[in-house]
Amino acid sequence: xxxxxxxxRPPPALGVAAALLVAAFLAYAxxxxxxxxxxxxxxxxxxxxxxAAMCGILCERTGVINIGIEGQxxxxxxxxxxxxxxxGVVFGVLAAAIIGxxxxxxxxxxxxxxxxxQIIAGAVINIVAMGFxxxxxxxxFVIGSLPTWxxxxxxxxxxxxxxxxxxxxxxFLTFAVVIGLQVTLFRTTWGLRxxxxxxxxxxxxxxxxxxxxxxxxxxxxxxxxxxxxGAMLSVEITGSFDRAMTxxxxxxxxxxxxxxxxxxxxxxxxxxLFGLLSGLVNQLNFDQVIDVPPQFVAMVPYGTTIVVLxxxxxxxRPPAAAGRPYP
Amino acid sequence: MNLDRxxxxxxxxxxxxxxxxxxxxxxxxxxxxxxxxxTAIWVAAFSGPDAIGATLEKATPLVFAGxxxxxxVKAGLFNIGAQxxxxxxxxxxxxxxxxxxGLSPLVHLPLCLLIGVVFGALPxxxxxxxxAKRGVHEVIVTIMLNTIIFNLTDWLAGGPWxxxxxxxxxxxxxxxxxxxxxxxxxxxxxxLAMLVTVAVWFMLEHTTFGFRLATVxxxxxxxxxAGISVGAVTVxxxxxxxxxxxxxGAVESxxxxxxxxxxFNAGLGFxxxxxxxxxxxxxxxxxxxxxxxxxxxxxxxxxxxGAHVAPAIVDVVLGVAxxxxxxxxxxxxxxxxxxxxxxxxxQFTRGWGS
Numbered sequence: 001x002x003x004x005x006x007x008x009r010p011p012p013a014l015g016v017a018a019a020l021l022v023a024a025f026l027a028y029a030x031x032x033x034x035x036x037x038x039x040x041x042x043x044x045x046x047x048x049x050x051x052a053a054m055c056g057i058l059c060e061r062t063g064v065i066n067i068g069i070e071g072q073x074x075x076x077x078x079x080x081x082x083x084x085x086x087x088g089v090v091f092g093v094l095a096a097a098i099i100g101x102x103x104x105x106x107x108x109x110x111x112x113x114x115x116x117x118q119i120i121a122g123a124v125i126n127i128v129a130m131g132f133x134x135x136x137x138x139x140x141f142v143i144g145s146l147p148t149w150x151x152x153x154x155x156x157x158x159x160x161x162x163x164x165x166x167x168x169x170x171x172f173l174t175f176a177v178v179i180g181l182q183v184t185l186f187r188t189t190w191g192l193r194x195x196x197x198x199x200x201x202x203x204x205x206x207x208x209x210x211x212x213x214x215x216x217x218x219x220x221x222x223x224x225x226x227x228x229x230g231a232m233l234s235v236e237i238t239g240s241f242d243r244a245m246t247x248x249x250x251x252x253x254x255x256x257x258x259x260x261x262x263x264x265x266x267x268x269x270x271x272x273l274f275g276l277l278s279g280l281v282n283q284l285n286f287d288q289v290i291d292v293p294p295q296f297v298a299m300v301p302y303g304t305t306i307v308v309l310x311x312x313x314x315x316x317r318p319p320a321a322a323g324r325p326y327p
Numbered sequence: 328m329n330l331d332r333x334x335x336x337x338x339x340x341x342x343x344x345x346x347x348x349x350x351x352x353x354x355x356x357x358x359x360x361x362x363x364x365x366t367a368i369w370v371a372a373f374s375g376p377d378a379i380g381a382t383l384e385k386a387t388p389l390v391f392a393g394x395x396x397x398x399x400v401k402a403g404l405f406n407i408g409a410q411x412x413x414x415x416x417x418x419x420x421x422x423x424x425x426x427x428x429g430l431s432p433l434v435h436l437p438l439c440l441l442i443g444v445v446f447g448a449l450p451x452x453x454x455x456x457x458x459a460k461r462g463v464h465e466v467i468v469t470i471m472l473n474t475i476i477f478n479l480t481d482w483l484a485g486g487p488w489x490x491x492x493x494x495x496x497x498x499x500x501x502x503x504x505x506x507x508x509x510x511x512x513x514x515x516x517x518x519l520a521m522l523v524t525v526a527v528w529f530m531l532e533h534t535t536f537g538f539r540l541a542t543v544x545x546x547x548x549x550x551x552x553a554g555i556s557v558g559a560v561t562v563x564x565x566x567x568x569x570x571x572x573x574x575x576g577a578v579e580s581x582x583x584x585x586x587x588x589x590x591f592n593a594g595l596g597f598x599x600x601x602x603x604x605x606x607x608x609x610x611x612x613x614x615x616x617x618x619x620x621x622x623x624x625x626x627x628x629x630x631x632x633g634a635h636v637a638p639a640i641v642d643v644v645l646g647v648a649x650x651x652x653x654x655x656x657x658x659x660x661x662x663x664x665x666x667x668x669x670x671x672x673x674q675f676t677r678g679w680g681s
Contacts, residue, residue, distance in 0.1 A: 067466060110653070110654050114654055116654050119466060121653060123405075123600055124646070124649050124650050124653045124654075127600070127601065127645070127649055128646035128647070128649070130642060131639060131641075131642030131645065131646040134637075135353075135637050135640055135642065135643050248470065248473075248474050251471070255467050255471065293482050293486065295478035296482070298478050299475045299478050299479070302474045302475050305467070306457070306463075306468055306471050306472070309461075310461050310463055313457075313461050313462050314461060314462055
């Protein structure tokens, strides 16, 4: 009998990622800096999405639908920016994680303890976040920027180096969270229990797993990730805060969760595909190969989402208990 | 009069009172006068025929948006895309309103309204079909459509349908034959909203279709077992929901804005969600809920100019009210209410699949 690692089918993310990598290098060989620009744009624009999608995966894997990711991101972007303006960038990033976790705590209280409809609770987070961040916004603040780190040697790799190994802290954090979640979710006690709570809380409860504690913990952890994703937008990438600056990314993250079949690496790949598509249209526009109004460029990820979901939705299976209160 | 019929109103009214109180505290902490803010709201929203007319005009699209959300919720669908459908209704009716000039008002106005209804229903129909045939969750699809529609209308108003010789992106003004004015100080759009509210209430409570819709919403498996086509009802409910939102947008364009201008209809769809929850998913309570929010919205410029309070305080107050209605246990704990007054909440999440 062959050992277990031979028998197991390779994970789907690996195949897609390998294909992307080959395509990227081919494009790099042919078009040089243009391909590098597109790939760089793709990774930069998809990293906040990927981190927000990890929030979605964590929540839904434990059986809580979180459509408040958008609001948690917005709160994180707000707290991150003004925290950074007041006490420095490190404090800002911490504040973003904490306020995101508080948003998660609200969702958890509603979903677990009060048995409120989870979609309503999530929508409430979005509306409240929008109102508060608009009301308390004050113009005229500036913040310092986060450093750019590079990993020696690896950063000098062609194409991949500048994209994956020379980045800012929160981008590195995202890479680590995605890979870490992929490993822990399927190979540790915590991960397997999390999955069990999301699939069949009754069974998990029977064998002694504290369903409520897992849901509270994971939804708050997810909220912290969403808050950090927001901070990535305001503190790390733009260095400013705008009203409604998340611009629907929290909702895109939800779609990415579904396309990624609730798997961290696959979701990251899906986010990357989004980024590539937008980057490609941007670059073609920039090079005047095509002439598309900017509004249509902005539509690309959203339109793609609908088409992809319409084609693939019957083949995906969400965590069975997602959206259902327990007991 | 039977006082028991007012019992469902206790929770939302308490939520609104608590939210207004919290809003007043925030205004005070922010360094402005809560009394000044209250005066500004009174002056802008209620202090005379003009102010009341403005409140009614603000409330009109909100009634439609609230009804749109309610029709969806009754069928177990969360139409978070009322915002986008409203925009489609607003821009297509505005287009018909300036493009088809020269028609008799008797033809032109109904035609514009109809165009708004049909095109508003279109994206919702798509979401309904994807839900029924492919099992794609309507929340995701309608949110994606919101962004697509926003960009599309932005492009239309700044491109092909832009007013010639202007720098602002907006359509030309709607001609007189398609405008909805005021009759004896009462905006005709609001009258239409009341009529539609009665019609939706009658449809939901007293027709076979309404019964089917509520059955599917309560338990789709039971509905299927009883021989109701769940898919057909899903598509019909979404389409109707979109039609209502589209009508709301059309009335806003034809009656208030007078053209389509991006940004003039922002947030109406999301207020629809707030209204649906404040009204506890009952069409009869939509009008008071919409009037409340309409009054707050109508006073936003007076709040800014008269009381020096950022108009976003309205969103804060509505957010808190919504939070209290959505999480009734919180309110019950705050006000020490007996359990019987705050039960029977909405439940329509069934997960992403099925």
